[in-house]
Amino acid sequence: MFAIRITNKQDNGIGHLMRMKHLASALKQHQLGVHIILDDLCQFSQTLYTDFKVADVHWQNYEEDALLTINYMHQNSLSHLIVDSYTLPHEYEQLIKKSGFTLTVIDDNERQHTCDFLIDYKWVGPNTKSRYESLVPTDCVRLLGPNYCILDPTYRTVEKHSSESDLPVRVLFSLGGGGDLFILKRIFDGLPRAIQANVLFDIVVGPYATNKDTMYAIGQEFPNINILENVTCLKEYYERASLFVGALGTSFYECAATKTPAITFSLEDNQTNDIDILEWLGHYLHINDVSIDDFLRLGELIDIALSQLPRLQLLVAKRKVSVDGEGARRIAKALVGEKISTNCFAIAEQHCEVKTELTDNLVVCQVDDTHINSYLSARNLPSNSVRMTVQNAIKPLEHYLWWFNQSRFNFVITEREGSRQSQSLYIWHNLYKDKYLYGGWFSCNQDLSLPIAMIALQWQLEFCKASHPNAIWLAVIHKDNKFVNLLNSYMGFVAIPIHSKEYKVTQQLFPLADEQFNFVMWDPNAQ
Incomplete structure (x- = not known):
């Protein structure tokens, strides 16, 4: 017999309530009784757990909570406690274990635990399976990774609409179970009028949301807005959505399971994520x-994303790790003691498309949308930005808006060592009025060797000479950047005469370049 302890009042939102409902239902399939212990039996949770015995526990501290929980379990002959809480400390778990109960803890914060089972379905890359090695008892069974993501069982089968049938276009908005709905109003106000009028919107109003009247007012103004309240499963709305927009939480896994492109943001500390980790599951815009x-x-x-949906759908298709609806089961x-294969998650390897082999272990690859975040990270490295005309770090939102509108020819120089690949530098160029080329490069890490930079620049000049034999290269180089000044001088770049047409064009291309920069050019016909 199981009990599930949820500190729903302290943890806020409905994520814990929903996932424990699904786990309780999966346990019930094994003909086992499940009790739910809450600290705030609201109308929503009371309706959600109609099929289970529910206890409403009020406590002042973790010691009192443990005592009340232990007494309840003894009174109801329960032997196994499942704890889903961000607020109950390690000491609480020790009290439960000292009372002789089997303990399962669900967490994603990589903290110390005293338990028999530890469940964390958060993906943190290849190191996922080694999480908690020194944080739990040696005999603790660790169920780690997206295979144990707890979703509604209906996610076991997904019928995502194909791109051909995605008419009309739909956007699903959600802040989860809570959140200030004024946020969604702000987003909606930023949409072009054509989008507001012609796109269908499903907007989730959670039971703990604030400023609900704001959203209802918008819903009355626009007939293409569908307000979703008291909906406990959003699977059908994810399936029909062309795009999801909202707070990162359980939605991340629901988007992954339904292959729905998404734009997300973090409203709480526990929603903050490393974008590199999100990309494994096909999510790039956060x-x-x-x-x-x-x-x-x-x-x-x-607006841009809806006009570029095939690109976003391709990003989802390139995910390395998948999510299904089998986690609770x-x-x-x-x-219950059945043998399962733990920590078993399939990783689909992805490698860049090689355009040119420069050496045995150095290749040029075409940059695609999977580079959208690594490109920004490299550009924002202090060792790169300090020598650029715009030295401030570029924010993700600003970068995303630029990325889908830019027309650069972007490449990445990649080092290969066996089956492993590591990016060394990004290199780009543009053609201006069919007469001039301009471009640049920036390293992907702090340590870039001179030979790699020389090989990359040599390739770029030869590549552009073959495709645009008469175009003259124009560039600006920070005077303090002795490394690049020396490199470009070696490659044949010369100073641009101040009163020349080329100098004026360079000023147009690099309007923020001042006296701190050298203006240089490379004429392929003069080499």
């Missing part, structure tokens, strides 16, 4: 540090 002004500009990004089997 903003951790979001401001109130950003929400208005998100409307602009949504896998966990239930493990908890």
Whole structure:
């Protein structure tokens, strides 16, 4: 017999309530009784757990909570406690274990635990399976990775609409179970009028959301807005959505399971994520540090995303790790003693498309949309930005807006060592009025060797000479950047005469380049 302890009042939102409902239902399939212990039996949770015995526990501290929980379990002959809480400390778990109960903990914060089973379906890359090695007892069974993601069982089968049938276009908005709905109003206000009028919107209003009247007012103004309240499963709305926009939480896994392109942001500390990790599951557009002004500009990004849906769908298709709806069933089997394969997640390897082999282990690859975040990270390295005409770090939202409108020819120089690949530098160029070429490059790490830079620049000049034999290269180089000044001089770049047409064109191409920069050119016909 199981009990599930959820500190829903302290943890806020409905994520814990929903996933424990699904796990309880999976345990019930094994003919086992499940009790739910809450600290705030609201109307929503009371309706959600109609099929289970529910206890409403009120406590002042973790010691009192443990005592009340232990007494309840003894009174109801329960032997196994499942804890889903961000607020109950390690000491609480020790009290439960000292009372002789089997304990399962669900967490994603990589903290110390005293338990028999530890469940964390967060993906953190190849190191996922080694999480908690020194943080839990040696005999603790660790169920780690997206295979144990707890979703509604209906996600076991997904019928995503094909791109050909995605008419009309739909956007699903959600802040989860709570959140300030004024945020969604700000986003909606930032949408172009044509999008507001012609796109269908499904907007989730969670039970703990604030400013609900704001959203209902918009819904009355626009007949193409569908307000979703008291909906406990959003699977059908994810399936029909062309794009999801909202707070990163359970939605991340629901988007992954339904292969839905998404634009997300973090509203809480536990929603902050490393974008490199999100990319493994096909999610590339996320903003951790979001401001109130950003929400208005998100409307602009949504407009662009809807016009570029095939590109976003391709990003989802290139995911390395998948999510299904079997997580709760896998966990239930493990908890009742059935043998399962732990930490088993399939990783689909992805390698860049090689355009040119420069050496045995150095290749040129075409940059595609999977580079959208690594490109920004490299550009924002202090060792790169300090020598650029724009030295401030570029924010993700600003970068995303630029990325889908830019027309650069972008390449990445990659080092290969066996089956492993590592990016060394990004290199780009543009053609101006069919007469001039301009471009640049920036390293992907702090340590870039001179030979690699020389090989990369030599390739770029030869590549552009073959495709545009009469175009003259124009460039600006920070005077303090002795490395690049020397490199370009070696390659045949010379100073641009101040009163020449080329100098004026260079000023147009690099309007922020001042006296701190050298203006140089490379004429392929003069080499």
